[in-house]
Amino acid sequence: MRHLPRLRRRRIVALATGALLTAGIGLAAPASAAASSSQTQTPLVVNARWGGHCTYDRIVIDLQGYVPEVTVSPVSELVYDGSGKPVPLAGKYFLEIRLHPAAGHDDAGNNVYLGPKLQKIYLSKLKGLALTGDYEGYVTFGAAFDTRPAYGTTVLHSPERVVVDISHPNTC
Numbered sequence: 001m002r003h004l005p006r007l008r009r010r011r012i013v014a015l016a017t018g019a020l021l022t023a024g025i026g027l028a029a030p031a032s033a034a035a036s037s038s039q040t041q042t043p044l045v046v047n048a049r050w051g052g053h054c055t056y057d058r059i060v061i062d063l064q065g066y067v068p069e070v071t072v073s074p075v076s077e078l079v080y081d082g083s084g085k086p087v088p089l090a091g092k093y094f095l096e097i098r099l100h101p102a103a104g105h106d107d108a109g110n111n112v113y114l115g116p117k118l119q120k121i122y123l124s125k126l127k128g129l130a131l132t133g134d135y136e137g138y139v140t141f142g143a144a145f146d147t148r149p150a151y152g153t154t155v156l157h158s159p160e161r162v163v164v165d166i167s168h169p170n171t172c
């Protein structure tokens with residue numbers, strides 16, 4: 001290796017290291033064991049909370065288990081899943097936060113979700129939050145705003161949670 005240019009030597013070392021790591025990961029657990037780990041149990045949604053910061057409002061959804069697929073979408077109105085009844089949150093703009101697969105109850109049907117079901121909120125952007133569904137493997141929240149929200153979604157771990165940040169002008 002002494003005769004190889006430095007860049008090429010680094011590439012070879014990086015490739016060899018990657019191959020060894022990949023082989024080590026493959027040998028660490030058989031695929032069937034990895035598939036039967038925590039991903040087989042439906043994640044449980046246990047709480048929702050919020051907070052105001054200088055340049056953003058934040059919604060946090062706390063989970064037990066892994067973080068499922070999350071979609072955040074603007075909607076023209078908030079309705080309860082299953083019934084289709086309107087959610088009584090004042091606002092002109094709404095976001096739907098949908099987690100799947102997920103549940104707010106255990107296998108025996110007992111509620112594990114301890115957060116608010118319907119809450120008015122008086123932050124810079126966020127004006128309300130509601131649990132709008134825990135139905136057929138989907139848990140859905142609705143958020144209400146007076147003005148069009150600009151938002152971003154992040155997944156955080158240890159503990160598992162989904163974060164939706166809604167930006168606003170500096171209030172500090």
